[in-house]
Amino acid sequence: MTATPDAVRPIRRALLSVYDKTGLPELATALHDAGVQIVSTGSTARVVADAGVPVTPVEELTGFPECLEGRVKTLHPRVHAGILADLRKPDHVDQLAELGIEPFELVVVNLYPFAATVASCAAPDEVVEQIDIGGPSMVRAAAKNHPSVAVVVDPARYEDVAAAVLRGGFTLAERRALAADAFAHTAAYDAAVASWFASAYAPDETAAQSGFPAVVAATWDRAAVLRYGENPHQAAALYAAPDVPGALPGLAQATQLHGKEMSYNNYVDSDAAWRAAHDFAGPAVAVIKHANPCGIAVGDDVAQAHAKAHACDPVSAYGSVVAANRPVTAAMAEQLAPVFTEVVLAPDFEPEALEILTRKKNIRVLRVPGPANSAPVELRPISGGLLIQQADRIDAPGDDPSAWTLAAGEPADEATLADLTFAWRAVRATKSNAVLLAADGASVGVGMGQVNRVDACRLAVERANRMGEERARGAVAASDAFFPFPDGPQILLDAGVRAIVQPGGSVRDEETIAAAQAAGVTMYLTGTRHFAH
Numbered sequence: 001m002t003a004t005p006d007a008v009r010p011i012r013r014a015l016l017s018v019y020d021k022t023g024l025p026e027l028a029t030a031l032h033d034a035g036v037q038i039v040s041t042g043s044t045a046r047v048v049a050d051a052g053v054p055v056t057p058v059e060e061l062t063g064f065p066e067c068l069e070g071r072v073k074t075l076h077p078r079v080h081a082g083i084l085a086d087l088r089k090p091d092h093v094d095q096l097a098e099l100g101i102e103p104f105e106l107v108v109v110n111l112y113p114f115a116a117t118v119a120s121c122a123a124p125d126e127v128v129e130q131i132d133i134g135g136p137s138m139v140r141a142a143a144k145n146h147p148s149v150a151v152v153v154d155p156a157r158y159e160d161v162a163a164a165v166l167r168g169g170f171t172l173a174e175r176r177a178l179a180a181d182a183f184a185h186t187a188a189y190d191a192a193v194a195s196w197f198a199s200a201y202a203p204d205e206t207a208a209q210s211g212f213p214a215v216v217a218a219t220w221d222r223a224a225v226l227r228y229g230e231n232p233h234q235a236a237a238l239y240a241a242p243d244v245p246g247a248l249p250g251l252a253q254a255t256q257l258h259g260k261e262m263s264y265n266n267y268v269d270s271d272a273a274w275r276a277a278h279d280f281a282g283p284a285v286a287v288i289k290h291a292n293p294c295g296i297a298v299g300d301d302v303a304q305a306h307a308k309a310h311a312c313d314p315v316s317a318y319g320s321v322v323a324a325n326r327p328v329t330a331a332m333a334e335q336l337a338p339v340f341t342e343v344v345l346a347p348d349f350e351p352e353a354l355e356i357l358t359r360k361k362n363i364r365v366l367r368v369p370g371p372a373n374s375a376p377v378e379l380r381p382i383s384g385g386l387l388i389q390q391a392d393r394i395d396a397p398g399d400d401p402s403a404w405t406l407a408a409g410e411p412a413d414e415a416t417l418a419d420l421t422f423a424w425r426a427v428r429a430t431k432s433n434a435v436l437l438a439a440d441g442a443s444v445g446v447g448m449g450q451v452n453r454v455d456a457c458r459l460a461v462e463r464a465n466r467m468g469e470e471r472a473r474g475a476v477a478a479s480d481a482f483f484p485f486p487d488g489p490q491i492l493l494d495a496g497v498r499a500i501v502q503p504g505g506s507v508r509d510e511e512t513i514a515a516a517q518a519a520g521v522t523m524y525l526t527g528t529r530h531f532a533h
């Protein structure tokens with residue numbers, strides 16, 4: 001923090017009231033050694049005293065006992081006037097003197113563990129009891145009065161406090177920064193309380209019926225400023241969900257093991273790749289460009305899955321983002337190393353794999369914690385507001401092949417059904433309108449992001465049959481939504497696909513089914529759609 005010596009305010013008296021006692025004995029000792037008087041609440045005071053540091057119990061200051069099971073400890077004018085007096089104003093200083101109240105120059109508070117109590121599935125009464133009242137009041141008061149008071153809400157800051165008291169106090173700039181942290185802290189705390197009330201505890205009728213609360217409150221912490229956004233003229237930053245108990249980590253919490261700094265587009269593609277690879281139970285690899293798979297495959301291991309995914313479209317794989325749903329092995333790294341790859345992400349990397357990948361200057365290597373698709377809802381800003389939807393999962397009844405309806409042709413044999421199941425999961429990772437051809441657990445042709453389904457079919461076939469290959473013949477096809485006309489499926493049938501899976505539900509289903517029937521091709525209807533816009 002930058003020092004502006006003229007605004008340094010010496011610390012003579014500190015109020016400590018912390019739930020998390022981490023680092024408290026050391027802090028109290030450092031304050032005492034610097035001549036700071038300490039006033040403290042219940043068990044905070046006991047820890048301070050146990051460290052051999054003199055401490056004034058807050059009851060002695062207020063002349064009022066802590067009561068109502070701790071609901072009232074510091075909620076007293078003798079505490080709050082001591083925090084809120086603006087010592088730049090002679091009038092405030094005079095009033096304190098008249099009232100016999102001494103000011104605090106430092107307030108150290110951390111709050112009852114509300115989020116952890118919610119995450120522990122505690123009973124509502126217990127959760128409500130963990131809403132801190134006195135703590136946020138002191139934090140907000142001290143933050144408001146930062147010209148006179150320094151406020152600290154994070155034990156990670158205690159070393160800064162010890163250093164500041166030794167050099168004579170915090171500067172005004174430092175106190176402003178601490179106040180900003182403090183208001184962010186209480187805002188995040190109140191957002192968690194408001195969200196719990198609105199969604200879990202006291203939902204209004206609409207929330208009770210729909211699951212969407214009247215208010216959505218959340219705060220996000222800046223994790224990185226990115227070089228630029230989707231294009232160089234756009235500024236961009238990465239914000240992460242606060243690290244609170246119950247929060248699932250994901251891409252925003254990834255550890256970068258190697259390579260240049262992640263870009264905005266790298267994050268977008270990595271998120272798509274991570275989700276796509278994790279739609280499969282067995283080893284799977286997704287090769288992503290512009291948030292679409294240019295190859296996706298399952299295999300006996302990630303090396304095999306990667307080889308198959310890469311083979312789908314080696315031209316487009318240049319400059320792609322590659323995600324594996326298992327630790328990357330040396331064998332996969334050997335295959336990946338010769339291909340120009342922007343990012344490779346996985347739950348982990350074998351040491352030898354890391355050694356191979358880090359020989360390459362340009363590749364970014366990311367270890368991603370936690371399960372994929374951890375976010376239960378997706379948020380998308382629109383002008384003037386925000387759309388929120390449940391995240392699409394691949395666990396709807398229609399995603400289970402045993403629930404599919406055979407609409408045309410013979411029931412699929414085991415291998416064909418396995419490929420249809422794979423294709424159905426893989427097409428879900430593809431932007432609509434999407435048609436994906438697959439064979440042997442790998443995509444062989446992807447028609448993505450088209451504005452009509454007939455073009456998606458054409459593109460999938462063209463890509464499968466590029467450079468003299470005839471990979472569409474004998475492949476299976478999946479469509480993320482129904483075929484509105486039989487023209488699209490006719491392209492697939494003419495190309496020689498052996499089976500098709502699609503949601504069904506078009507008014508012209510009968511025409512599409514008749515086309516498959518006429519070609520002797522198996523067609524299953526899932527009853528579930530997986531649009532991805």
Ligand SMILES: NC(=O)c1ncn([C@@H]2O[C@H](COP(=O)(O)O)[C@@H](O)[C@H]2O)c1NC=O
Binds near residue numbers: 042111134
């Ligand atoms: N009610 C009050 O007056 C009050 N004043 C401070 N607290 C909280 O009590 C905790 C510290 O209490 P103790 O020192 O007894 O462990 C802190 O988390 C602090 O935020 C209070 N508790 C809850 O509101």
